[in-house]
Amino acid sequence: MSDPLPTSGSLRRRLTLQLVGSAAVLATLLFFVVLGFARDVAQQTHDSILLASATSIMDSVSVQADAVTVDLPYAALSMLGNVSDDRVFYSVSMRGQLLTGYDDLPISGQMLRSGQSAFDTLSYKGDGIRMVTLSRRLSLNGAPADILITVAQTREGQAAQLAQLSRSALQLGLGFFLVATILAFWTAQSSIRPLNQLTAAVSRRGPKDLRPVRRPVPSEMIPLVLSLNQFIARLRVSLTRSEDFIAEAAHRVRTPLATVRAQAEITLLRVEKPENRASLREMIRAIDESSRAAGQLLDHAMVTFRIDTLERKAIDLTELAKELVDRLQPIAELKDIDLRFTGSRCPTITGDAILVQNATRNILDNAIKYSPSDSAIQVSTRQTTSEIVIQVEDQAGGFGGMDTEVLTHRFTRGDNAVGTVGSGLGLTIAREVVEAHGGTLLIETNKSGTGACVSLCFPLA
Amino acid sequence: MRISLLSIGLIAALSTLLTLLKPAAAFEVEEHHRFGTGEARTLRILSTTDIALLTPMILTFLQDHPGVAIDYTSASSAELMTAVMQEQHPFDLALSSAMDLQIKLANDGYTQAHRSKAVDLIPVWGNWRNHVFAFSQEPASIVVSPSAFAELEIPQSRQQLISLLRKHPDRFRGRIGTYDVSSSGLGYLFATQDARTSESYWRLMEIMGSLRAKLFCCSSDMIEAVARGEIAVAYNVLGSYARARKDLGDRILIIEPEDYTNMMLRTAVILTTAQQPDLAGDFIDHLLDAAWNSPIVVEYPFHRYPTTGSARNVPFRPIQLGPGLLVFLDHLKRKRFLSEWHSTVQQN
Numbered sequence: 049m050s051d052p053l054p055t056s057g058s059l060r061r062r063l064t065l066q067l068v069g070s071a072a073v074l075a076t077l078l079f080f081v082v083l084g085f086a087r088d089v090a091q092q093t094h095d096s097i098l099l100a101s102a103t104s105i106m107d108s109v110s111v112q113a114d115a116v117t118v119d120l121p122y123a124a125l126s127m128l129g130n131v132s133d134d135r136v137f138y139s140v141s142m143r144g145q146l147l148t149g150y151d152d153l154p155i156s157g158q159m160l161r162s163g164q165s166a167f168d169t170l171s172y173k174g175d176g177i178r179m180v181t182l183s184r185r186l187s188l189n190g191a192p193a194d195i196l197i198t199v200a201q202t203r204e205g206q207a208a209q210l211a212q213l214s215r216s217a218l219q220l221g222l223g224f225f226l227v228a229t230i231l232a233f234w235t236a237q238s239s240i241r242p243l244n245q246l247t248a249a250v251s252r253r254g255p256k257d258l259r260p261v262r263r264p265v266p267s268e269m270i271p272l273v274l275s276l277n278q279f280i281a282r283l284r285v286s287l288t289r290s291e292d293f294i295a296e297a298a299h300r301v302r303t304p305l306a307t308v309r310a311q312a313e314i315t316l317l318r319v320e321k322p323e324n325r326a327s328l329r330e331m332i333r334a335i336d337e338s339s340r341a342a343g344q345l346l347d348h349a350m351v352t353f354r355i356d357t358l359e360r361k362a363i364d365l366t367e368l369a370k371e372l373v374d375r376l377q378p379i380a381e382l383k384d385i386d387l388r389f390t391g392s393r394c395p396t397i398t399g400d401a402i403l404v405q406n407a408t409r410n411i412l413d414n415a416i417k418y419s420p421s422d423s424a425i426q427v428s429t430r431q432t433t434s435e436i437v438i439q440v441e442d443q444a445g446g447f448g449g450m451d452t453e454v455l456t457h458r459f460t461r462g463d464n465a466v467g468t469v470g471s472g473l474g475l476t477i478a479r480e481v482v483e484a485h486g487g488t489l490l491i492e493t494n495k496s497g498t499g500a501c502v503s504l505c506f507p508l509a
Numbered sequence: 510m511r512i513s514l515l516s517i518g519l520i521a522a523l524s525t526l527l528t529l530l531k532p533a534a535a536f537e538v539e540e541h542h543r544f545g546t547g548e549a550r551t552l553r554i555l556s557t558t559d560i561a562l563l564t565p566m567i568l569t570f571l572q573d574h575p576g577v578a579i580d581y582t583s584a585s586s587a588e589l590m591t592a593v594m595q596e597q598h599p600f601d602l603a604l605s606s607a608m609d610l611q612i613k614l615a616n617d618g619y620t621q622a623h624r625s626k627a628v629d630l631i632p633v634w635g636n637w638r639n640h641v642f643a644f645s646q647e648p649a650s651i652v653v654s655p656s657a658f659a660e661l662e663i664p665q666s667r668q669q670l671i672s673l674l675r676k677h678p679d680r681f682r683g684r685i686g687t688y689d690v691s692s693s694g695l696g697y698l699f700a701t702q703d704a705r706t707s708e709s710y711w712r713l714m715e716i717m718g719s720l721r722a723k724l725f726c727c728s729s730d731m732i733e734a735v736a737r738g739e740i741a742v743a744y745n746v747l748g749s750y751a752r753a754r755k756d757l758g759d760r761i762l763i764i765e766p767e768d769y770t771n772m773m774l775r776t777a778v779i780l781t782t783a784q785q786p787d788l789a790g791d792f793i794d795h796l797l798d799a800a801w802n803s804p805i806v807v808e809y810p811f812h813r814y815p816t817t818g819s820a821r822n823v824p825f826r827p828i829q830l831g832p833g834l835l836v837f838l839d840h841l842k843r844k845r846f847l848s849e850w851h852s853t854v855q856q857n
Contacts, residue, residue, distance in 0.1 A: 120842045122705050126833025133638040135616045136832035148841040173618045 060240045067232030071225050079221035086213040091178075094206055095167050097131055098180040102165065102199045105140065106182055109195055116142050116188060116195065124199070132205020137172065139198045142186075153198055156181035162194070175202045242266050246273070254483075258284040258356075295349035298342035305342065309335045344473040347406055351477050354403050355484040362396040363404055365506065366429045369438050372408055373427050376416065384421045391429035394436045397506045399485045404506075407481035410474035411440045411502050418444035419499075435487065435505045443499040478504060536592040538584055545571045545578040552788045553580045555589055556604035558775065562753075563604075565808035570795045577788065586610055586694040593619055593780060601783040602792060604775065606647070606747075607694045609834040611776045615640040616835060620778040621786060627794035630801040632816045635774055637830040643774035644796040645811040646827060649699045650748035651764040652732055657684065657741030666768040667709045670742070674716045680741075682720045686731050687744040687854075689724035691847050695773065699745040701837040701846060702771050702828050709768070711853065717744070718854040736760045747773065749811050765824070772814065772827040 101124045108119040118140050128136045139149030158166040160183035168179045179200035186193045242265055249263055260277035309332060316328045373389040380387035415425050423443040430437055479489040482504050490503040540560050544567050556563070560581055567579055582600070584592065586607035592598045593614060603620075605611050614620050615638060622639045635643030651670065653663060661677070664670040674681055688696020703710035723740060725731045728750045731743035736757045751763045777796060779789045799809040801816070814825055828834075836842055 117845070118839075118841045119845055120836045120839045122833055122836045125836050126829070126831060129829070129831030129833050133831070135618070135638075136835065137616075148839050175618075 059243075060236045063236040063239060064232055067235060068229050071228030071232060075221040075225035075228070078224055079217050082217040082220055083214055086217060087210060090206060090209055090213065094131070094178060094201075095180065097127060098167070098178065098199050098201060099165055099182070101125065101128055101138075102180045102182040102197045105138065105197050105199065106184055106195070109140065109184070109186070109197075111186060111188055114189055116147065116186065116193060118148055120148070128199070128201050132201075132208075134202040134205045135173075135175065137177070137198075137200045139196075141196045141198075142193050144196075149198075153200060154179070156198070160196070169203075170200075172200065175204075177202055178206070242269060250276075258287070291349045291352055294345055298345040298349070302339055302342040302346070305335055305339045309339065341473075344410075344477070347410070348473050348477050351403055351406060351480055354400055355480060358403075358484055359400040360398045361401065363399055363401045364394070364396050365404070365436050365438055366391045366394050368401065368405055369408060369427055369429050372405060372412060376409075376412055380416055380425065383416065383419070385416060385419050386422075386424040387416070387427070388424065389427045391427075392431075394429055394431045395508065397436055397485070397508065399506070400481075403481045403484070404504075407478040407504060408438055408440075410477050411504065414474045415440050415442040415444065415500075415502075418442070420444065423499075431508075432505075435507055437506075438504045439501065440503075441494050441499065441501045443494075445498070446493040446500045475502075478502075482506065536584060536588040536596060536598070538582055538588075540581075540583040542581050543578060544568070544581065547571075547574075547576040547578040549576040550785055550788055551578045551580050552602065552785050552792060553582070553600045554602045554604060554792070555582050555584065555592060555598070555600040556602075557583065557586045557589055557606050558604055559583060562810045565810070566796065566799060569806075569808050570792055573795075574788070574791065579792075590614070593782075597782060599782045599784055600780055601785045601789040602777060603780055604644075604777050604796075606773060606775050607698065608774055608776060608828055608830060609698055609838050610694065611641050611778055612637065612830060612832070612834045613838055614778055614780075616832060619781055621781050621783065623779050623786075623790045623793060625790060625794050627797040627802070630797055632801070632827075634827050634829060635801075635816075641776050641778055641830055642793055642797060643776050643827075643830065644793075644800040645749070645775040646772045646814045646816075646825070647775065647811060648748035648765050648814070648825065649703075649745045649771040649773065650751060651766060652735050652743040652746045652751050653762050653764060654735045654738055654741050655759060655762045656738065663762065663764070665764060666766050667707070667713055668768065670744075670766075671709065671713055671716055674720060678720060683723070684739075684741040685717055685720055685744065686723040686725055686734060686740045686742070687717065688728075688731075689726060690850055692726055695728075695747065696745065697837070697843075697846075698773065698828070699771060700850060703745070704846070706769060706771070706826070713744070714850065714853045718856045722854060724854070732757070732761060752812055753810075767824055769824045769826050772825050774827055774830065775811070776830070 104121050104124045104127075105118065108121050108124075110117060110119070120138075125136050125138070128134070137150045137153050139151065139153045140147045141149075152172075154168075154170045154172055156166050156168050156179065158168070158181070160166055160181060162183055162185035165180055165182045168181070170177055170179055172179075177200040179198060182197045182199075184195050184197075186195055246261070246263070246265060246269065250261065258280050260280055261273050265273050312328055312332050312335065316325060316332070319325055319328065369391060370389050373387060377387055412425075412427065419425060419442050425443075426439075426441040428439050428441075430439070475489070475491070482489045485506050487504065487506040490501075490505060492501045492503070493499070494501040542560050544564075560583055563581075567581065571577060571579065586605050587610075589603060589605055589607070590610050590613075593600065593603060594617075603611070603614065620640045623642070624639055628636065628639060628642065631642060651664070655663070657680075661673065662669075664673050674685070688699065690697040690700045700710075723734075725734070725743075728747040731740075731746050732751050732754055734740045735743050736754070738760075746763075748763055748765065751761060754761065777793045779786055779793065783789050799806040800811070800813070805813060837846065
């Protein structure tokens with residue numbers, strides 16, 4: 049396992065945090081805007097009632113018998129009592145002289161012309177008050193007389209109302225924040241989803257799958273996918289090149305080796321000194337080993353190539369196994385090995401017949417190679433509920449408890465392979481072929497413990 | 510400085526009231542009594558209610574509060590205002606039937622707030638700002654002498670009274686009575702509320718004036734005059750006082766007018782000068798509990814009227830506590846109202 053990559057934070061977390069942060073800012077803004085608005089509306093409502101009160105008092109001002117008189121309407125003060133339980137003060141004055149009401153009520157600092165009104169927030173009798181002052185000019189004995197009416201109310205009711213409004217605004221802000229936060233998590237999750245899906249699709253790929261990524265992705269991810277595809281293409285080219293090189297090299301080595309082997313055998317017939325003959329035999333054995341390795345490298349290159357563009361045709365595994373057993377019968381007989389085939393008719397599978405044959409042959413080659421003389425190799429085909437299995441059972445002593453997974457790695461050879469010609473590519477080829485067909489390669493020790501039992505399991509079509 | 514300025518202002522505002530008062534520095538006390546032997550704490554009550562009426566309530570309060578004494582002073586509502594606003598006597602509690610003046614005290618900052626469980630029992634219309642607390646409902650009734658009506662049907666509303674008086678002017682001439690609104694605060698309150706509520710009030714006053722109505726200073730005088738047979742009808746009599754006169758038997762008949770019956774609310778306020786505000790609060794709670802809580806307390810001296818639906822179905826109309834009551838305290842308003850009233854009622 050490689051070291052974990054250094055991370056520069058999480059996209060999703062950053063997105064979530066930014067969205068939640070914006071929501072918090074907006075919620076705060078909303079709170080203050082709503083509060084300010086509500087405060088203005090509450091103030092305006094209160095002011096308009098104060099003004100209505102002052103106006104109704106003004107309407108009751110009249111000139112009677114050359115004197116200005118005020119008939120304070122009941123509603124003028126009771127309407128203020130209906131709004132809140134606040135204390136109420138008023139005054140009516142003419143030319144600066146109090147006609148009636150509270151004479152110590154503060155005077156509005158604003159200059160008023162007739163018909164104008166002004167609002168003030170002041171302090172009176174130890175409490176904050178909101179006050180309206182209304183002015184009107186009357187004619188008294190032909191001379192102008194300025195009437196000033198002041199109505200004031202303490203602000204406890206307004207304060208209570210504002211507290212209520214603040215609570216509502218706060219609830220609104222919090223509600224907004226809550227909803228926005230939930231949406232932020234959802235948004236972050238769904239924004240990151242295509243990336244996760246691409247990651248999953250790429251990670252799901254088999255080790256040999258070097259096809260370019262073709263799934264649709266959001267436009268922002270296209271450059272990334274394009275770069276990835278270019279990278280994959282480069283990798284494939286370089287891989288192909290090296291496989292080609294190996295195949296070419298193996299091919300070039302194998303042909304001269306055949307010549308060398310033929311010459312060595314001729315020479316063996318000619319020399320008589322026992323030590324020279326021994327050296328020559330050793331030479332031939334080494335040539336055989338090299339030749340077989342080159343052959344398997346070629347096989348492997350061929351397998352790799354064919355797996356990339358897997359052919360899908362119906363294959364009769366029983367027929368295939370039977371033919372192979374017939375073909376290898378002469379080699380087995382040379383070693384006095386009893387090679388037998390048993391198998392019933394099985395349904396066909398789809399796949400590349402050449403590959404499957406190659407894989408089976410490699411297993412069978414191994415079995416023959418490692419089996420001692422006068423032993424038996426049993427090849428069989430059978431059908432299970434979901435698979436068709438080609439099984440090769442030998443009496444070559446098995447793999448001696450070695451990890452069967454490790455055995456299928458390239459160039460790994462069993463403990464008992466010492467002294468036998470081999471490259472260690474046989475099981476690798478078999479496994480790659482079986483897995484390319486969606487199946488599994490099982491390597492077990494047979495029931496009697498005398499040898500190995502290798503099963504190539506192909507799924508039913 | 511502020512207080513003295515304020516007082517000067519209020520003197521101006523209440524100038525008509527003040528003409529009724531003696532120029533002397535001390536307000537006029539009607540009765541004074543000290544209950545309880547406690548020395549530790551003394552609750553000083555200034556009230557317009559007769560001592561006898563509240564004595565049972567005071568005694569039960571003292572039972573629950575050992576070591577407490579109650580100093581009870583009764584005075585007229587105008588004297589009560591003088592004592593509180595001008596003379597700054599250190600009373601703890603003011604109990605008054607003059608709703609408008611109690612509102613004036615609260616509005617002008619002479620009272621302090623009080624909150625308790627008992628306060629929550631009061632109907633909404635009986636509590637202003639948690640400063641003014643109503644502890645009774647007392648109707649403005651018509652008291653009649655049944656013997657004077659003989660074969661006539663006894664009127665149940667103002668309209669019926671008006672038509673009866675119109676039909677039989679001779680029988681009732683000089684035999685009807687009502688408050689002299691310029692000398693009685695309660696009479697003025699009832700009259701202004703009547704004038705505000707219904708046009709029929711002025712028609713009634715008009716006809717009463719034409720029949721040379723007698724004017725009285727107080728409810729008790731009117732009740733006795735009816736009982737003696739001196740007058741046949743007394744208009745706007747405090748129903749609670751009439752009810753209390755069980756001794757008069759069937760010589761008087763109390764009518765609560767069907768068209769509407771104004772309900773005077775007797776109210777309590779804790780003054781800012783209070784030295785025992787907690788004790789004053791306890792006493793208010795004691796009154797409120799008797800007035801609004803169930804079961805009915807025998808010591809409670811007032812009749813308990815229903816508190817719900819009074820505004821709609823039942824003709825009982827509690828006079829609304831609130832700044833509206835300040836309107837009729839306005840000296841110009843009062844002058845105008847009195848002159849109109851006098852010109853209507855005293856036609857000669």
